[in-house]
Amino acid sequence: TSLGPEHPLSSGRTASSRLVRAYQGERQEVTPVWFMRQAGRSLPEYRELRVGTRMLDACLDPAMASEITLQPVRRHKVDAGIFFSDIVVPLKLAGVAVEIVPGKGPVFEQPVRTAADVDRLTAIDPASLGDEVFAPIQEAVRLTIAELGETPLIGFAGAPFTLAAYLVEGGPSKDHIRARTLMHADPEAWARLMAWTADISGAFLRAQVLSGASAAQLFDSWAGSLSLHDYTTHVAPASARALSHVRDLAYEVPQPASAGAEPPIDELVRNVPLVHFGVGTGELLKAMHEVGADTVGVDYRIPLDEASRRLGHVVPVQGNVDPAMLDAPWAVLEAHVRDVLDRGREAPAHVLNLGHGVPPETDPTVLTRVVELVHGWRPE
Numbered sequence: 001t002s003l004g005p006e007h008p009l010s011s012g013r014t015a016s017s018r019l020v021r022a023y024q025g026e027r028q029e030v031t032p033v034w035f036m037r038q039a040g041r042s043l044p045e046y047r048e049l050r051v052g053t054r055m056l057d058a059c060l061d062p063a064m065a066s067e068i069t070l071q072p073v074r075r076h077k078v079d080a081g082i083f084f085s086d087i088v089v090p091l092k093l094a095g096v097a098v099e100i101v102p103g104k105g106p107v108f109e110q111p112v113r114t115a116a117d118v119d120r121l122t123a124i125d126p127a128s129l130g131d132e133v134f135a136p137i138q139e140a141v142r143l144t145i146a147e148l149g150e151t152p153l154i155g156f157a158g159a160p161f162t163l164a165a166y167l168v169e170g171g172p173s174k175d176h177i178r179a180r181t182l183m184h185a186d187p188e189a190w191a192r193l194m195a196w197t198a199d200i201s202g203a204f205l206r207a208q209v210l211s212g213a214s215a216a217q218l219f220d221s222w223a224g225s226l227s228l229h230d231y232t233t234h235v236a237p238a239s240a241r242a243l244s245h246v247r248d249l250a251y252e253v254p255q256p257a258s259a260g261a262e263p264p265i266d267e268l269v270r271n272v273p274l275v276h277f278g279v280g281t282g283e284l285l286k287a288m289h290e291v292g293a294d295t296v297g298v299d300y301r302i303p304l305d306e307a308s309r310r311l312g313h314v315v316p317v318q319g320n321v322d323p324a325m326l327d328a329p330w331a332v333l334e335a336h337v338r339d340v341l342d343r344g345r346e347a348p349a350h351v352l353n354l355g356h357g358v359p360p361e362t363d364p365t366v367l368t369r370v371v372e373l374v375h376g377w378r379p380e
Ligand code: CP3
Pocket: 035, 036, 037, 038, 039, 040, 041, 050, 055, 082, 083, 084, 085, 086, 087, 088, 100, 101, 102, 103, 104, 105, 106, 156, 162, 219, 221, 357
């Protein structure tokens, strides 16, 4: 499926950005950088705007979601905006009773623990939801890309396992024991739950890309609690299914205006780049690539050169500054960022990010300084 001519990738606004080209495997002279959870409580302007509005209400208010997405781009000059939303937003839009409790995370009114619970949940057919339910998302994306200009917007969704870890438990949990038990106790119900969450997340991703996002990231934050065997058997097929909702989206690479004498670029059509990230997933990196991602996100527990080696040195990587370092003395943080950049040279391309989200107490001026450092560094 072709993106429309107005899409930032087809119109040429973002197709040659550092971020998009790095995700497609072309090493950039200046390494692109953005931060997971760059929008949020580390920013005073975010805390001010959010006063009196609940998290999910903020996500479904297009003007507010758009403004919050733009705040860190203006402040830090990062190479991408990440759409302000949450992994449970598509569930909420599908009619599932969920709240986000401050300081805790998503909490569900009715945990999904048995085959009967799975039946009740999957009675909602993701295919029947239609475009209208995503209207607030589409509107927020459109407002955002109108302001972003040549800076790409990254859309995102939760991977089926991470969503299931919340759904089965009813809220945050330590090692997702109930979800992993259901996986083994009733593999058939588990597979139905995973396919359903894949389709809900996939539809959410697709709505963001069709409305103007230039890349998409699937967050499987809690996949690190799985063995490689359980991941490949009980989870990877559903993650592949989630990504298949956006894998077909493609655009024509805009040709230079004065093409005249120059030979045409042979690769005319490219896919929207897809990123796959998880925490503690050092053993799963290859499997996470194989579900159909272009770039693999790496957390801070494994050095980037080792991650690249495990991926055969053929996959662009994203990561992996330790969030704990953000509050260390600048000299310590600077040495760490330079080390991450050096190790990132082992991969065909590198997008600098944190190994997980920005902690809420982070001094935002430190993040701006990290962006300046990364933009000033050159891969010799
Ligand atoms: O800036 C960005 O990265 C974009 C926005 C974003 C949010 N959530 C906003 C948010 C993204 C990409 C997410 C994804 C998300 N949500 C994940 C996957 C990424 C990860 O961090 O591992 C997960 C596991 C969730 C579930 C969730 N939602 C948690 C654990 C929390 C934190 C609860 C808390 O208060 O500490 C949320 C709420 C949430 N989502 C906040 C933000 C900015 C905090 C809300 C607030 O300001 O009170």
